[in-house]
Amino acid sequence: xxxxxxxxxxxxxxxxxxxxxxxxxxxxxxxxxxxxxxxxxxxxxxxxxxxxxxxxxxxxxxxxxxxxxxxxxxxxxxxxxxxxxxxxxxxxxxxxxxxxxxxxxxxxxxxxxxxxxxxxxxxxxxxxxxxxxxxxxxxxxxxxxxxxxxxxxxxxxxxxxxxxxxxxxxxx
Amino acid sequence: xxxxxxxxxxxxxxxxxxxxxxxxxxxxxxxxxxxxxxxxxxxxxxxxxxxxxxxxxxxxxxxxxxxxxxxxxxxxxxxxxxxxxxxxxxxxxxxxxxxxxxxxxxxxxxxxxxxxxxxxxxxxxxxxxxxxxxxxxxxxxxxxxxxxxxxxxxxxxxxxxxxxxxxxxxxxxxxxxxxxxxxxxxxxxxxxxxxxxxxxxxxxxxxxxxxxxxxxxxxxxxxxxxxxxxxxxxxxxxxxxxxxxxxxxxxxxxxxxxxxxxxxxxxxxxxxxxxxxxxxxxxxxxxxxxxxxxxxxxxxxxxxxxxxxxxxxxxxxxxxxxxxxxxxxxxxxxxxxxxxxxxxxxxxxxxxxxxxxxxxxxxxxxxxxxxxxxxxxxxxxxxxxxxxxxxxxxxxxxxxxxxxxxxxxxxxxxxxxxxxxxxxxxxxxxxxxxxxxxxxxxxxxxxxxxxxxxxxxxxxxxxxxxxxxxxxxxxxxxxxxxxxxxxxxxxxxxxxxxxxxxxxxxxx
Numbered sequence: 124x125x126x127x128x129x130x131x132x133x134x135x136x137x138x139x140x141x142x143x144x145x146x147x148x149x150x151x152x153x154x155x156x157x158x159x160x161x162x163x164x165x166x167x168x169x170x171x172x173x174x175x176x177x178x179x180x181x182x183x184x185x186x187x188x189x190x191x192x193x194x195x196x197x198x199x200x201x202x203x204x205x206x207x208x209x210x211x212x213x214x215x216x217x218x219x220x221x222x223x224x225x226x227x228x229x230x231x232x233x234x235x236x237x238x239x240x241x242x243x244x245x246x247x248x249x250x251x252x253x254x255x256x257x258x259x260x261x262x263x264x265x266x267x268x269x270x271x272x273x274x275x276x277x278x279x280x281x282x283x284x285x286x287x288x289x290x291x292x293x294x295x
Numbered sequence: 296x297x298x299x300x301x302x303x304x305x306x307x308x309x310x311x312x313x314x315x316x317x318x319x320x321x322x323x324x325x326x327x328x329x330x331x332x333x334x335x336x337x338x339x340x341x342x343x344x345x346x347x348x349x350x351x352x353x354x355x356x357x358x359x360x361x362x363x364x365x366x367x368x369x370x371x372x373x374x375x376x377x378x379x380x381x382x383x384x385x386x387x388x389x390x391x392x393x394x395x396x397x398x399x400x401x402x403x404x405x406x407x408x409x410x411x412x413x414x415x416x417x418x419x420x421x422x423x424x425x426x427x428x429x430x431x432x433x434x435x436x437x438x439x440x441x442x443x444x445x446x447x448x449x450x451x452x453x454x455x456x457x458x459x460x461x462x463x464x465x466x467x468x469x470x471x472x473x474x475x476x477x478x479x480x481x482x483x484x485x486x487x488x489x490x491x492x493x494x495x496x497x498x499x500x501x502x503x504x505x506x507x508x509x510x511x512x513x514x515x516x517x518x519x520x521x522x523x524x525x526x527x528x529x530x531x532x533x534x535x536x537x538x539x540x541x542x543x544x545x546x547x548x549x550x551x552x553x554x555x556x557x558x559x560x561x562x563x564x565x566x567x568x569x570x571x572x573x574x575x576x577x578x579x580x581x582x583x584x585x586x587x588x589x590x591x592x593x594x595x596x597x598x599x600x601x602x603x604x605x606x607x608x609x610x611x612x613x614x615x616x617x618x619x620x621x622x623x624x625x626x627x628x629x630x631x632x633x634x635x636x637x638x639x640x641x642x643x644x645x646x647x648x649x650x651x652x653x654x655x656x657x658x659x660x661x662x663x664x665x666x667x668x669x670x671x672x673x674x675x676x677x678x679x680x681x682x683x684x685x686x687x688x689x690x691x692x693x694x695x696x697x698x699x700x701x702x703x704x705x706x707x708x709x710x711x712x713x714x715x716x717x718x719x720x721x722x723x724x725x726x727x728x729x730x731x732x733x734x735x736x737x738x739x740x741x742x743x744x745x746x747x748x749x750x751x752x753x754x755x756x757x758x759x760x761x762x763x764x765x766x767x768x769x770x771x772x773x774x775x776x777x778x779x780x781x782x783x784x785x786x787x788x789x790x791x792x793x794x795x796x797x798x799x800x801x802x803x
Contacts, residue, residue, distance in 0.1 A: 126684045130675055131751035138668045145664050148642050152650040159581045159644070166643040170588075174635045181627040184678060188623065191680035194616055212441045235441060237434040237545065239610065239687050241755070247763070249684045249753040254610045256545050257436065261612040276762070278610075278687040278755050280430045282441040283363050286758035 128248065193251070195228070195262050203228040203264060210238040210255035213284035215275045220293045223270050229263040231255045238288065239278025245271030252278050267294040318395065326394040329401055333387020333408065334711065340380035340415070341704065345783075347373045349776045352742075355761050356769035364443050366759035367428035371452075375418055375431035378560050379459055381703045383411060385566035386466050388710055389514065392507045392569055393470060397477040403469045410462030417455030421448045430757065431456075432556040435532065435548035439539065450536050457529040463559075464522035471515035478504045484512045486590035493587070503585040507569035509593040514566045517600050521558040524551050549608060557604035564666065564698055565596060567706040568637060571659055574713050575641045578656035579648040583640065592632035599629035606677045610686050619679065626677030630670055638663055653722035654786070657732060659709030665701025669694050672747065687757075689765075690750025697743050708786065715793040727789050734782025738775045745772025 203226040208217060211234035221227060231240045233255040241252040242265065250273070253263040267273070277288035318326075347369050353359050354366055390404055421427040425448025429438040438449045474484040482488065488496045489503040496503075504512065528551040535541050576583040605622025608614045641663055650656065672694030676685050685691070716722050723731075745768045750756075754765040761769065 126681055128751060130681050130685065130690075131747060134672055134675055134747060134751075137671045141667045141671065142664055145642065145660075145667070148646050149650075149652075149660060151647050152645060152652070154647055156649050157647040159648075162643060162646055166639075166646075170635060170639055173639065174631070177631060177635065181630075185624060185627060188678050188680050189620075191683075192619070193679070193683055194612055194619065236437045237549070239755075241687075241753075243753060247753065249688070251683065252610055252686060253612055256549075256611065256613075258545055259611075259613045261610075263612070276755055279434065280367075280757040281437065283367060283428065283443045285367075286363065286755075286760045 193253075193263070195264055199226075199264060200228060200262055202226065205230055208232070208240060208255065209234050210240060210277075211235050212282050213277070213288035215240065215277075215288070215290040217275060217290050217292050220295060221267060221273075223267050223294050226264065226266050229253070229265065230260050231263055232260045233257045236281050237279045238281045239276075241276045241278035243274040243276060245269060245273065247274070254279060270295050323395075325401060326391055326399075329404055330387045330391035330394075333390065333404075334384045334707065336408075336412070337380045337382070337384025337387065337707065338711075340376055340383070342783075342787075344373050344376040344380060345776075345780060347376075349773060349780065352745075352769050352773040352776055354759060355765060356773050357766050358770070358773065363759035364426065364428060367430070367757075368422050368426055368444075370757065371428050371430050372418065372422045375456065375459075376415075377699065378431070378563065379411065379415060381563040381699055381707070382463065382559070382566070383408075384707045385563050385703065386463075388707070389470070389507065389511050389566050389569045390466070392573065393473050393511050396505060396508060397473055399469065399473055403465060407462045407465040407469070410458050410465065412462075414455045414458030414460075414462060417451050417458060419455075421451035421455060425451055427452045432552055434552060435535075435543050435545055438532070439535065446536070450533065453529055453533050453536065457526060457533075460522045460525040460529065464519060464526075467515040467518035467522060470511045471519065474504060474508050474512045474515070478508065484508070485594065486585070486587075489585075490587055490590055503590065506572040506583065506585055506589055509585070509589065510565055510569035510572070513593050513597045513600075514562050516597060517558055517565075518562055520601065521555055521562065525555040525559070528552055528555060546611065546613065549611065550614075553604045553607040554601070557607060558600055560695065560699070561600050561603070564703050564706075565600070567662075567703045567710075570706050570710040570713075571637070571641060571663065574655065574659045574709055575644050577713070578653070578659070579644045579650045581644045581648055583644060588636050589640070592636035595628065595632040599625050599632075603629050603677070606682065609679050609682045623677060623679055627674065630674060633670065634667065638667060651722070652728070653712065653716055654728055654731060654789070655709050655712035655716050655722075657709075657728065658705045658712060661736060662702050662705030662709060665705060666698055669697030669699075669702055672697055684753070685750060687755060688750040689746045689754050689756050691756050693743060693746030693750050696746060701739060701743065711790060712786075712793075715790060718798050719793050719796055720799040723789055723793075727785070731782050731786045731789065734778055734785065736782075738777070738779030738782055741775025742772050742779055743775075745769065745775065 206218060206227055206229050208215060208229050208231045210231065229240065231253050235257065238255040239252060240255050240263065242250045244250045251263055251265050253261045271294060273292055273294055275290040277285055281288065350359065351366060351369055351373065354361060390399065393399060426444040427448040428444060442449065475481055478484045484504055486503045528548060531543050535543055572583060602621055602625035605618045606626050609619060609622065645660065672690065675681050676690055676694060749765055749768040752764055754761050
């Protein structure tokens with residue numbers, strides 16, 4: 124799933140909130156001054172709630188992200204169609220055509236150095252990615268729901284031709 | 296004069312500065328001189344690297360064209376140079392503060408500085424004329440396969456980074472020795488009895504380490520582990536360079552490389568925050584002391600900084616899966632000490648205070664904002680489902696530029712202006728503050744936003760030539776970077792004016 128476009132508004136909202144609070148506190152210095160002792164009691168009470176809230180948020184985030192982890196179980200590996208990918212400076216050998224709505228597992232490794240096997244959908248958004256590393260095979264599960272031209276770009280710096288390391292395939 | 300200095304330092308540094316009363320004026324001046332050497336070196340390297348960075352963004356925008364080999368050489372130097380610049384400046388500042396807290400041998404600091412400078416020279420030689428361009432956190436077997444540079448350049452680069460690691464480790468040993476000696480071993484330096492035997496501790500009339508001593512202690516311990524990792528991977532790579540038949544496991548190399556690189560970069564802000572502990576209370580006119588919450592927060596930082604690096608390997612599915620879980624959890628947890636204790640406390644100190652808004656305090660306070668905003672970007676990237684789409688896109692430089700440029704650098708500038716304001720006994724004019732603030736923060740925001748927008752659109756990082764919409768975004772990001780640098784140039788002129796004008800402040 125291409126989550127990249129979702130993350131920017133989320134980031135901007137959170138960053139704007141944080142900045143608003145901090146700028147508000149900076150502007151509070153224009154108001155009448157309070158002794159630190161008058162601020163501390165309320166601040167420490169607020170901090171307990173702040174800590175509790177953050178722990179709850181992080182624990183919830185951790186729990187809800189786990190089902191979306193891209194790491195595969197052995198059973199998922201056996202039922203899919205496997206496409207071996209041996210990346211090398213500066214090419215990804217991938218089939219020209221792949222089927223739509225079919226579970227596929229890319230068995231990704233590298234011949235020379237580390238590469239990043241990043242699949243971009245027809246709208247040029249990152250759909251999925253995995254590292255291509257010598258001596259190891261990473262299994263990346265993808266099911267293409269949309270027909271069209273997909274691009275593979277290298278997402279790990281691999282040398283002077285890094286920016287030109289790409290391939291394309293058609294899903295139909 | 297001596298008493299004036301001692302009195303002023305005591306006032307400036309707020310928290311009980313044992314030993315400052317007995318620090319001789321000559322020693323104080325000598326410590327200041329040493330500190331300025333480190334800070335000025337860091338800022339000089341920063342300035343060169345920043346200019347280099349602008350040319351890289353201009354290359355990505357298509358404004359200029361010097362080719363990918365030059366781009367990747369500059370990218371390598373920019374990366375290692377910026378981290379070293381931030382570290383050196385922060386190391387000088389924290390060294391000075393700890394010198395006010397207890398005895399420190401300047402010769403040891405000079406040795407550390409010498410190793411770092413020698414390392415920087417070796418790295419520069421590897422790039423000009425060596426043309427090394429594998430990125431500073433390259434992943435084995437990269438520097439040895441498909442290289443477009445001479446083999447000696449690889450050796451020179453590795454030697455340079457190891458020399459920097461040695462200098463860094465010497466500094467860490469000295470800092471750790473200082474806090475242990477000052478506060479009664481590791482038990483005292485970590486505030487163990489202050490936490491678990493508080494009543495007896497207080498009744499005995501003991502005082503816990505100052506907030507900045509906690510920053511020094513954690514930076515030193517984590518720094519020694521980081522430095523050791525850097526040495527291990529450095530030696531392994533050097534052995535392979537000398538004898539290619541000796542093989543290294545790529546996954547092991549990746550783990551050690553990121554442990555070293557992530558923690559080293561991360562520690563720069565934890566060192567620089569020691570200046571915040573000093574600066575914010577001073578400007579707000581309120582005192583800040585070590586609390587049990589602060590001690591526990593630093594314990595958390597001690598561990599989480601070391602464990603969070605696993606998020607660099609999320610896309611290595613062969614990595615032991617438990618480590619991926621630890622990576623996400625540690626990344627989240629590493630935010631807690633920062634936002635619940637350090638930043639929260641600073642906001643509490645500022646709220647409804649008599650805060651004096653000078654260039655120094657503006658830089659420090661805005662640095663806190665940059666730290667939070669960069670942290671939000673980092674936390675989103677550290678969430679594995681998002682990382683799936685953001686890993687190695689421009690979102691990565693987005694968040695680390697935010698906390699290095701918008702956090703560490705601003706803390707450094709804040710400290711520099713705090714010292715200069717103290718020297719001249721006055722703050723910069725409102726006009727200068729507005730000009731610098733508008734140009735630096737406006738330009739910086741535009742520059743950083745370019746990374747975030749491009750990263751969310753999937754534009755890969757470390758591309759000399761970017762796919763769309765990269766070049767378009769790089770164009771306005773470059774304009775932002777230029778505006779920011781113009782603002783910093785104005786700040787530099789103001790700093791030089793203050794540094795060369797007749798001293799009138801308390802230190803005169």
